[in-house]
Structures are given as structure tokens and as C-alpha cells.
Amino acid sequence: MNALYALFVVILLLLVAWIGIGTVNLHILFGIVLPYLAFAIFVLGFFYRIIKWAGSPVPFRIPATCGQQKSLPWIKNSKLDNPHNAFWTIIRMALEILTFRSLFRSTRAELRDDQRIAYGDTKWLWAGALAFHWTFLIIILRHYRFFAEPVPGFVLFLQNIDGLFQVGLPVVYITDAVIVLAATYLFIRRVFIPQVRYISLFADYFPLFLIGGIAVTGILMRYFTKVDVSAVKELTLGWINFNPVAPEGIGIMFYLHLFLVSVLFAYFPFSKLMHMGGIFLSPARNLANNNRARRHVNPWNYDVKTHTYEEYEDEFRDVMKEAGMPLEKE
Amino acid sequence: MSDEKLKSDQVADIDYNPPVKGWMDTKPAFRKGIFNYPAVVASEKYLDLPFSRKWDPREDDWKLPENWKEIVLETLKDLLKKYRSFKVFMDICVRCGACADKCHFYLGSGDPKNMPVLRAELLRSVYRNDFTTAGKLFGKLAGARELTEDVIKEWFLYFYQCTECRRCSVFCPYGIDTAEITMMGREILNRLGLGIDWIVTPAANCFRTGNHLGIQPHGFKDSVDFAVDDLVDAIGIRVEAPINKKGAEVLFVVPSADYFGDPHYFGFLGYLALFHEIGLDYTFSTFASEGGNFGLFHSAEMIKRLNAKIYAEARRLGVKWIIGGECGHMWRVLHQYMDTMNGPADFLEEPVSPITGTKFENARSTKMVHVAEFTADLIKHNKVKLDRSRNDHWIVTYHDSCNTARGMGILDEPRYILEKTCNYFYDMPENTIREQTFCCGSGSGIGTDENLEMRLRGGFPRGSAVKYVREKHGVNLLTCMCAIDKATLPAVMDFWVPGVEVAGVHEMVGNALVMKGEKRSGDLRGQPFKGEEVKEHV
Numbered sequence: 033m034n035a036l037y038a039l040f041v042v043i044l045l046l047l048v049a050w051i052g053i054g055t056v057n058l059h060i061l062f063g064i065v066l067p068y069l070a071f072a073i074f075v076l077g078f079f080y081r082i083i084k085w086a087g088s089p090v091p092f093r094i095p096a097t098c099g100q101q102k103s104l105p106w107i108k109n110s111k112l113d114n115p116h117n118a119f120w121t122i123i124r125m126a127l128e129i130l131t132f133r134s135l136f137r138s139t140r141a142e143l144r145d146d147q148r149i150a151y152g153d154t155k156w157l158w159a160g161a162l163a164f165h166w167t168f169l170i171i172i173l174r175h176y177r178f179f180a181e182p183v184p185g186f187v188l189f190l191q192n193i194d195g196l197f198q199v200g201l202p203v204v205y206i207t208d209a210v211i212v213l214a215a216t217y218l219f220i221r222r223v224f225i226p227q228v229r230y231i232s233l234f235a236d237y238f239p240l241f242l243i244g245g246i247a248v249t250g251i252l253m254r255y256f257t258k259v260d261v262s263a264v265k266e267l268t269l270g271w272i273n274f275n276p277v278a279p280e281g282i283g284i285m286f287y288l289h290l291f292l293v294s295v296l297f298a299y300f301p302f303s304k305l306m307h308m309g310g311i312f313l314s315p316a317r318n319l320a321n322n323n324r325a326r327r328h329v330n331p332w333n334y335d336v337k338t339h340t341y342e343e344y345e346d347e348f349r350d351v352m353k354e355a356g357m358p359l360e361k362e
Numbered sequence: 363m364s365d366e367k368l369k370s371d372q373v374a375d376i377d378y379n380p381p382v383k384g385w386m387d388t389k390p391a392f393r394k395g396i397f398n399y400p401a402v403v404a405s406e407k408y409l410d411l412p413f414s415r416k417w418d419p420r421e422d423d424w425k426l427p428e429n430w431k432e433i434v435l436e437t438l439k440d441l442l443k444k445y446r447s448f449k450v451f452m453d454i455c456v457r458c459g460a461c462a463d464k465c466h467f468y469l470g471s472g473d474p475k476n477m478p479v480l481r482a483e484l485l486r487s488v489y490r491n492d493f494t495t496a497g498k499l500f501g502k503l504a505g506a507r508e509l510t511e512d513v514i515k516e517w518f519l520y521f522y523q524c525t526e527c528r529r530c531s532v533f534c535p536y537g538i539d540t541a542e543i544t545m546m547g548r549e550i551l552n553r554l555g556l557g558i559d560w561i562v563t564p565a566a567n568c569f570r571t572g573n574h575l576g577i578q579p580h581g582f583k584d585s586v587d588f589a590v591d592d593l594v595d596a597i598g599i600r601v602e603a604p605i606n607k608k609g610a611e612v613l614f615v616v617p618s619a620d621y622f623g624d625p626h627y628f629g630f631l632g633y634l635a636l637f638h639e640i641g642l643d644y645t646f647s648t649f650a651s652e653g654g655n656f657g658l659f660h661s662a663e664m665i666k667r668l669n670a671k672i673y674a675e676a677r678r679l680g681v682k683w684i685i686g687g688e689c690g691h692m693w694r695v696l697h698q699y700m701d702t703m704n705g706p707a708d709f710l711e712e713p714v715s716p717i718t719g720t721k722f723e724n725a726r727s728t729k730m731v732h733v734a735e736f737t738a739d740l741i742k743h744n745k746v747k748l749d750r751s752r753n754d755h756w757i758v759t760y761h762d763s764c765n766t767a768r769g770m771g772i773l774d775e776p777r778y779i780l781e782k783t784c785n786y787f788y789d790m791p792e793n794t795i796r797e798q799t800f801c802c803g804s805g806s807g808i809g810t811d812e813n814l815e816m817r818l819r820g821g822f823p824r825g826s827a828v829k830y831v832r833e834k835h836g837v838n839l840l841t842c843m844c845a846i847d848k849a850t851l852p853a854v855m856d857f858w859v860p861g862v863e864v865a866g867v868h869e870m871v872g873n874a875l876v877m878k879g880e881k882r883s884g885d886l887r888g889q890p891f892k893g894e895e896v897k898e899h900v
Contacts, residue, residue, distance in 0.1 A: 037503065081453075088446040091662075094698050094769070096531040096539055098797040101771030103724045103735050106742060107778070113797065114771040116724075134460070134535050139793050141463040141823075143376060148826045149469060151793035157460060161535075228459040230380035231479050233505040235496070236457050302496045307536060310454030315447040316528075317537035321771060324728035328702045332444055336663050337410070338670040339569050341678055344649050347570075348579050355580035357648070358606050360678075 035223060038237035042245050042292070049291035053284050062287050062294075063267060063278035070294035077301025082309050091330040093323050095121075096316040114321050121320045129311055132162055157221070164214035167207040168243070170194060171250075174205070178268040200255070208251050215244045235304055242296050249289035259283035368395070368815045378463070380474040386487065386507050388475075390516040392419045395815030398522050398808055401562035406555070408566040409664070413555030419518065424511065430554055431509055435492055437550045442493070448546050451538045452489045455482060461530035461540075466800050467523050470819030475520050478530035478540040484516055485547055518556055521547035523816055525805035526659070526691075527764035532797055544806075549661045557660065561807035564656045568668050573618035573652035582648045585621040593631055596888065598881025601638035603646065606679065610645035611716060613676050616687030617654040617845035620866075626848045628886040629688060629866025632875075635886075636737065636868065639877050640717050640745060644685070650675035653692040654845060658699075659807035665695055666703040672696075673704050676729075683713040684730040688866050690763030690844030691805065693732060697770045701728040718743040732766075734775040734843060737871060741782045747876040752885065753784040754892035756839040758870070759831045760789065761824065761851070762799035763844030773797075776843055776867045783874035788835040794827035804850035817850065818857050825858025832859055840864050 052058040099110025115121040127133050135158040139151040174190050177183040195203035219240050222232050253259045263279040264286060270276040300306070312318065345352065345360055352359055381388065397419055406414035417425045427433065442449045461478040463469060468476040475481060483505070490497030490506035497506035507513070526541035551557070564574035571578055577585065586603045594600050604610060614637075620630040637644055650671050657664030676684055686696055701707065710729040713722040720739045722731045740746050760780055766772045773796050780787045794800050803820025804813075831837040840851060840862050848864055855862040873885045884890045 085446060085450050085453075088443055088449045090446050091444060092699055092702055094447065094539070094542070096528050096537055096768050097771035098532050098768070099771060100773045101724070103722075103772070103775065104720070104739055104742070107738070107774050110771070128535070128537075132535055134533055134537070135458075138460050138533050139464075139798075141469055143378070148829060149823055151791070157458060161458070225459065226379050227462045227474065227477060228457070230385065230474055231457045231459060231462075231477065231483065233457065234500075234503045235505055302494075304454065304456050307454040307456055310450045311536050313446060313450050314454075314537045315450075316531055316539040316542070322724070323698050323701060324696075324725040324730065325723065327706055327727045330702050333703065336666045336670075338667050338674075341649050341671070341674060344570075344572065351578060351580040352648075355583050357579060357583060358608070 034232060034234040035219075035237045037234050038241050041238060042241040045242075045292060045295055046245065046288055049288050050284065052291075053287040059278040059280070059287075062291055063282075064271070064276045066294045067271065067290060068276075070297040074297040074300050078306070078309060081301050081306055082313075085310065085313050089331045090315045090319070091332060093319050093321075093328040094315055095319045095321045097321050101321060116322045116325070117320050121318060125312070125318055128317065132158055132165075135161060156217075160214050160217045160221070163210050164218060167211040167214065170207050171205075171211060174207075178265055179272055181265075181269060202254060204255070208247070208254070211247050212244070212251070215240055215247065219244070239296070239299070239303060239305055242292055242299070246289060246292045246296065249285055249292060253283065253285035253289060257283060257285045259286045368818055376470065376472040378468075378472050385474060385480060385483075386502070389512050390519040392515075392519065394812070396523070396813065397519055397816075398558040398560055398810050398813050401557040401559045405559070405563040405566035406557065409562065409569060409667075411555065411557065411562070412553060415555060417555075419515070424515070424556070426511065426514070426554055430511075430514070433553055434488075434509060434514070434550055437553050438489065438493070441546050441549060442489075445542070445546070447539065447542045451482065451536075451543055452486055452493075454536050455479060455486070455538055457483075458535065460533050460535065461538075464530045464533050465540075466525075466527070466529070466803055466820045466823045467816070470803070470822035471816070473523075475516070476523060478534075478538075481520050481524055481540055482538070482543045484513070484520055485543060488513060514551075514554070514556070517547050518551055521551065522558055522808050522813075523820075525764070525801045525803065525808065525820065527801035527805060528768040529764065529798065529800065532768065545658075545662075548659065552661055558807065558810075560810045561656050561659045564807075565660055565664055565668060568652055568654075568656065571651075572647075572649040572671055574654060574656060575618045575622055577618060577622065577651065579648035582621070582646075582651050586646065589621060589627070589631055589634060593634055596631065596882060596884070596886050597635060597877060599635075599638065599877060599879055601634050603634055604644065605646045606648055607645035608678075609680050610643050611682050612642060612644040613650065613672075613679060613681040613684045614644045614646055614687070615650050615653040615672055615684060616646075617689040617692055618652045619654075619845040619849055620687055620689075623845070623849055625852070625863070625865050625869070625887075626845055628869040628872070629848075630868075631886045632866065632868035632870070632872025633687065633733065635872045635875055635877065636740075636746070639875060640740060642716065645679060645681065647675040647679060653686050653696065654689050655692060655695045656807055658691050658695050665699055669695055669700050670704050672700065672730075673707055676707070677709050682711040683725075684710070685733050685736055686730055687733050688843035688845070688868060690765035690846060692845070693772070694765035694769040696728065696730050700730070715739055717745050732772055732775070734772060734779060734867060737868070738775040738778050741779060748783055748871075748874040749876050750783055750785045750874055751893075752873045752891050753870055754786070755885070755889065756784060756865075756870070757786040757788070757835060757837045758784045758839045758841055759828065759835075759837045760787070760795070760867075761802070761828075761840055761842040761844075761847060762795055763842055763847055764799060764801045764805060766843060767797055767799045771797075772843075776841075779867055780841060780870060783870040786835070788831050788837060790827040790831050794823065800824045800827065802844075802847045802851050802854060804854075805844075805846050809846055809850045814853070818854060821851070821854030822858065824851070825854055828855065828862055829859045832862060838862055841867050841870060843867050 099113030567576035
């Protein structure tokens with residue numbers, strides 16, 4: 033049901049843009065006002081959320097350790113999975129963020145007939161997630177060519193790598209195919225793995241459909257319906273020079289694409305997509321496991337009611353005396 | 363399954379397929395065997411806890427305070443302000459499901475609300491409803507739901523069906539730590555007077571007498587004297603075991619089960635024998651007679667209240683540094699909370715082993731060393747003589763306690779000790795040990811008799827792994843370094859893998875230790891060494 037709602041909302045969004053551009057001619061709204069607005073919401077919202085998170089302190093140093101601690105010099109410390117200093121913590125975080133090591137570690141538990149559980153490797157989610165995120169990143173970086181004149185070298189480099197196979201005209205980007213496949217995989221596993229379907233919310237399907245919609249409209253306009261690329265660049269350069277014009281005749285597919293991107297940007301700070309920022313702030317991962325070597329300070333540490341030895345001895349003095357135990361006060 | 367007893371061949375019936383009905387529409391069901399009894403009023407009163415009253419989870423009316431909703435929301439707000447972990451973990455889960463089959467309770471019960479992601483969603487749904495824009499605007503569509511009494515009941519059931527073992531966190535791409543979420547859930551429940559007795563009463567005992575079992579100072583002395591006598595029988599030597607001795611070099615703090623529980627006790631004998639043999643100048647404290655800290659399963663404030671005595675006693679007795687015995691959650695507190703809460707321990711000295719001269723640099727601030735670190739160092743420097751063959755009647759495997767594995771990382775020290783003290787040591791499969799270790803199923807204060815079915819279900823993955831090494835190598839002893847493991851794994855073993863006993867690592871040390879002037883023919887349990895039993899029969 034949640035999946036259907038999400039699909040329905042994305043279709044509705046496409047219809048809104050279709051009508052807005054195709055029949056009502058709201059080029060200024062869809063080409064200038066909404067993109068600006070969405071971008072502003074994204075930037076402000078994103079930083080607001082980060083600042084709000086950062087506003088809560090980390091009272092205790094609670095890293096989840098995934099390897100041998102640093103203790104005696106002759107015992108090999110697992111620096112990466114149980115980092116004891118900032119340097120290795122940064123490496124641990126970097127590898128987590130860039131290669132999704134925790135997902136790579138994943139296993140699949142299986143109940144066997146002989147009353148035992150077996151654990152198999154499962155790399156599907158890891159591979160799908162990695163493909164999805166990396167292609168997304170490369171595609172975003174490729175889009176930088178619309179925002180710089182001349183197009184910077186790294187963008188041209190990415191384009192060349194991405195179009196390595198030199199298939200078709202315009203050249204087919206590998207990432208375009210991969211992101212659609214990866215998003216499809218992520219959707220299919222969400223629907224077909226019973227446990228994952230059970231936990232999935234509207235908020236899990238919606239971004240998938242939204243990003244899927246963005247990818248598909250992008251592919252359609254690049255390879256099939258075609259749009260006036262120079263007019264697109266006129267628009268995008270206009271945005272960044274704060275002198276926007278909305279040229280006619282770009283083609284409706286572009287506006288569908290742009291509108292979905294605007295929705296994604298505006299939706300981002302309010303959604304689970306904030307895991308992009310949150311992953312950096314997870315105290316179970318971004319702290320070194322050196323509690324006993326370096327004291328961690330809790331800013332709100334307050335005095336609590338304790339039971340003192342004096343009170344204890346007062347209560348038990350007689351029996352302690354009888355048992356011949358040393359006392360503070362006879 | 364209603365009130366029927368769980369049978370070990372029922373496992374095949376565990377159904378991992380979730381029901382058709384959505385989880386928000388499924389109400390919690392309290393049947394015998396899967397929940398814990400509420401705290402008794404006297405214990406709550408002793409600790410000045412709010413809203414103490416008699417109530418029963420099986421009844422409809424939980425007699426919640428009139429303004430319970432307000433209290434819940436205020437507490438949530440307070441915790442979100444105090445803990446970045448909580449705030450971030452409420453927001454960033456993408457429900458990828460990688461954690462789902464990592465939880466021992468889910469694997470043993472198939473109840474979807476035991477999937478870590480869903481356990482957290484129980485709380486997140488309320489958070490979204492009252493603290494996020496999306497939740498306020500779109501309600502259920504944004505995964506939000508209204509806070510009702512049924513939600514509270516659900517929290518009570520499922521936050522006490524989590525052992526805070528952190529296994530799921532290892533597999534989460536963001537390290538979302540369900541232990542942290544469960545701890546917050548329990549903080550909220552406790553502010554409504556919804557504590558369980560197996561946590562609150564040990565905490566009250568600990569506050570008063572210094573240990574969970576409520577053993578008074580003379581009782582502690584009796585226990586230790588008894589152990590000394592037992593050791594005379596076992597090794598032919600009368601060791602010294604000083605209590606409340608001022609000016610000793612080291613304060614030795616153990617979980618109270620070590621001197622009162624079985625099989626903990628044999629490990630306790632092991633410590634006494636070892637410390638005698640190396641001539642360690644140490645003392646016990648009757649007030650710091652508990653390293654364990656059930657406050658960890660209650661609230662941050664309770665951790666601090668119960669933990670304060672350790673540094674206080676170290677100061678009063680004038681020791682230089684502290685050694686801590688074998689215990690899981692105790693070490694999570696000592697390693698990750700004590701120094702922050704009750705430090706700095708600047709009145710102590712940086713720990714140096716008086717026998718080997720080794721500086722324990724990893725403990726230079728907290729000044730507390732794990733006994734396995736201490737012993738491993740002794741063995742490495744050949745300061746003790748060990749005869750591994752004395753453990754030949756045991757075919758040993760090792761269970762990493764969740765807290766020391768994932769909240770500290772003491773993995774190789776115990777294995778080193780076992781390899782030096784046992785000829786037959788075999789690890790369980792890699793997905794079930796070290797950082798991927800499975801909980802015993804009874805940790806975090808839920809190891810009660812009334813909760814036995816859930817404990818056995820939670821112990822299924824561990825039982826399954828032990829069964830594997832039992833069939834492959836003939837393992838008959840599961841060693842561990844955790845008091846709760848030692849107390850509860852025997853039942854889990856009897857149920858899933860009959861014939862496997864449980865022991866502490868220092869019991870193996872005590873057995874293998876060759877002592878000056880010793881007279882022994884059997885192990886610390888009074889069983890003959892292998893080879894010796896033949897002579898007896900002749």
C-alpha cells in the first residue's frame with residue numbers, strides 16, 4: 033500500500049509539472065522560482081538539521097567496537113574496527129562512508145532442518161547500495177557541466193570514463209543504466225523480502241520513486257525526446273549568475289526532470305535522506321575506543337544521590353565489629 | 363503456543379515471515395514466559411523512584427500516573443537534548459533491514475517487533491508524531507503514530523526483550539545502536555514507574571549493601587572465608603584474601619555472583635589461587651563488593667549512583683589502582699562510563715603490574731585493569747607455571763560476552779589465556795564469536811525465571827553455535843568472562859546442547875596453575891584430573 037501511495041504521489045507530481053508547463057505555460061515558476069526555492073530549502077534545512085544534531089552533546093564515549101582493543105603491546109590491535117585514536121577513527125569512518133563496510137559484513141541467517149542456524153554471506157544489499165550511491169554521486173558531478181563555462185577537466189574526465197563503451201549517440205553513460213538497475217533492485221527487495229516490506233514506510237518508497245523518476249526523465253531527454261541543451265545551459269548559468277531567464281522551447285521532459293529534482297531537494301532535509309549528514313555524527317562509530325586512557329567529559333554531568341561508606345558503616349557497624357573487620361569509627 | 367512450555371525441537375516452527383497485519387495495528391500480548399514482573403514497591407522506595415505502586419502487566423489498567431503522556435513527551439524531549447546518539451538514531455534509519463536477522467531474540471522467536479529496526483520504530487513513530495514536521499503534517503504516511511497506553515505497553519514488552527547486546531549495531535551502515543535506543547526507552551518507562559523487579563531490586567540492594575545480592579559485610583567475609591577453606595581442600599594451600607585492608611596496592615572488584623554463584627565460584631577460587639601464587643598485594647572491599655551495575659539497565663543516573671562506590675572505596679582504602687574481575691556489563695560501565703561519571707581518578711596511580719613491570723597504558727586514566735589483561739600479561743612474561751594437561755578433561759570453547767566484545771574489544775586476551783591453560787580449545791564459527799558474538803539471551807536484567815521462554819529463545823543462536831563445535835570437536839565446556847553468562851548459560855546449554863557445562867576463564871587458570879607447595883589431584887570443582895581418575899579406580 034505504502035508503495036502504491038508513493039508511486040501515486042510521484043505520478044501526481046509529474047502531472048502537475050506536465051500541466052504547469054504544457055498547458056498553463058508556467059515556465060518562470062517551474063524553471064526559476066521553484067528551483068531557487070527548493071535549493072534554498074535544501075541548504076537551509078540541511079544545515080539546520082546538522083546544527084540541531086550537533087546541538088545535543090555526546091555525554092558518553094560509546095563506540096561500538098568491532099575488533100580487538102588496544103591493550104597489551106604484544107596483542108595485535110584491530111586499528112580499523114576498534115580505533116584507539118582520532119586518525120584510525122577517521123579512516124574507519126571514511127571507509128564506512130565510501131565503501132559501506134558494515135553492509136559488506138552482513139550475513140543471512142537461515143534456519144536449517146537439523147535445529148541449527150547457518151549464516152551465509154550476502155553481498156546483494158551492499159552491492160546494490162554501493163552502486164546506487166556511487167552512480168548517483170557521479171551523475172551529480174557530471175551535471176556540473178551545466179554550471180560552469182568552460183566545463184572543468186574533472187567533469188570531462190568523468191564523462192569520458194562513464195561513456196567508456198562509446199555505445200550510441202549521444203554516448204550512453206554506464207551510470208545511467210546502473211542507477212536505474214540499482215534503484216529497481218532496491219525497490220524490488222523492499223517489496224519482495226517479507227521482513228523489509230513489513231518495515232517499509234511511505235517515506236521509504238517515495239524517495240526511491242522520486243529518484244527513479246528523475247533518472248528516467250533524465251534518460252528520456254538525453255537519449256530519446258531530446259531537449260535544447262544550449263537553452264538548458266542558458267537557464268542553469270542564469271541561475272548561478274542570479275540573472276535567470278526561462279528560455280522557451282527547451283522541451284517538456286526537461287521540466288518534468290527539473291520539477292522532480294526540485295521536489296527531491298525540498299524534501300531532503302525533512303526525510304530519511306538526511307542519513308547523508310547523520311552518518312558523520314553517529315557516536316557509536318565516530319569515536320575512538322580509548323575511554324580508559326583518555327577521560328571523556330560529559331557537559332551535563334550532575335551530582336547524584338549516592339550512598340556513602342560512612343552511611344554504610346553506620347548501618348552495619350555492629351556486624352562488622354563482630355566479624356572482626358576494620359572500621360573507620362569504633 | 364499460549365502457556366505451553368517451549369521444547370527444543372520446536373525451533374523448526376519459528377516463522378520468520380511477518381504477519382499480514384501491519385505492526386502499528388498489532389497490540390502487545392503478555393503471555394507467561396516472555397515478560398518480566400514489575401519492581402516491588404519497597405525497592406523502588408529505597409531508591410526514591412517515582413510512582414511506585416503495585417501493578418500487573420497482564421491487567422488492562424497499569425495505573426499510570428495521570429499526566430503520563432506529558433511525562434513521556436517531556437522525558438523524550440529531555441533525552442533528545444542530552445544525547446546526540448538518540449537524536450541522530452531517531453532520524454537517520456533508512457530501514458534497509460540489514461539488522462533484522464542479527465538479533466538473537468528475532469532469530470529465536472520470529473516476532474517481527476524483535477527486529478532491531480522495528481524495536482527502534484516503536485519509539486521513532488512517537489518521536490515523529492510529536493517532534494518532527496513531517497510527522498505532524500502527514501501522520502501515519504510519515505511513519506508517525508499517536509502515543510497511547512498500548513504504545514507504552516508495547517515499549518515495556520519489547521524494551522525488556524532486548525539485551526542491549528549491540529550485535530545489530532555492528533551490521534548497521536550508520537552504526538545505529540539499539541542498546542542506546544533501548545536504554546532511552548527504559549529511562550522513559552522508569553519515569554512512569556514501570557521498572558522490572560530483577561533490575562530495581564538488585565539496584566536497591568547494591569545501593570544499600572554494595573552488591574546486587576544484598577550480602578552484608580559479614581556475609582561477604584563468610585563467603586570469602588569459605589572460599590579460602592575450599593581452596594585448602596582443592597590445592598592444599600591456605601591463601602590470604604584480605605578484606606577492607608588499607609594501604610594495599612590493588613583494590614580487586616568482582617561481580618557479586620563470583621563469590622555466591624555457581625559456576626562463577628570456581629573462577630573466584632582461580633583468582634584467589636593466582637593472586638596468592640604471584641604474591642599480589644591486594645584487597646577486597648565489602649562496600650565495593652560488586653563491579654556489576656544494574657543501573658546500566660535502568661537509567662544513566664542509576665549507573666552513576668551505583669558506580670560511585672568503586673572510586674570512593676579506592677580512595678578510602680588508599681590503593682594505587684584497581685583490578686576488575688570477569689563480568690560483561692560491569693566492564694561496559696567501567697570502560698565506557700565510570701571515568702566520565704565519577705572520575706577523574708587523579709588520586710590513583712597509573713596501573714603498573716608489580717610482577718612484570720608492565721604499564722597498562724590503555725588504563726592510564728581510569729586506572730582500572732581487566733583481570734584478563736593482567737593475567738595474560740603474567741603468562742606472557744612467564745611469571746606463572748602452567749600445566750595445561752590439568753584441563754584435559756575439558757574440551758573448551760569460548761563465548762565472548764556482548765558487552766566486552768562490542769563495548770570494549772577484549773577478544774584476544776581471554777583466548778591467549780585459554781590457549782596457555784587448555785590443550786583442547788576450539789572457537790565457534792566466526793559469525794558467532796568476537797564482534798559478531800551472540801548474546802546469552804538473558805543479559806541486561808531480564809534473566810528471570812518468569813521470562814524463561816524468551817531467554818531460551820534468545821539463547822538459541824548461541825546454543826546452535828555450541829552444538830556445532832560439540833558435534834565437531836566434542837566440546838563439553840563453554841567458557842566466558844561474564845557473570846550473567848555464567849548464571850544463565852547453563853540453562854541455555856541444558857536446553858539446546860545438553861552435556862555442555864559453563865565456566866569462567868580464571869577457573870581454567872586456577873586448574874592449570876602449578877603452585878609452590880600445592881597438593882592436588884583434581885580441579886577446582888573437585889573433579890579428578892584426566893589420568894588421575896584411572897588411578898582412583900585401580
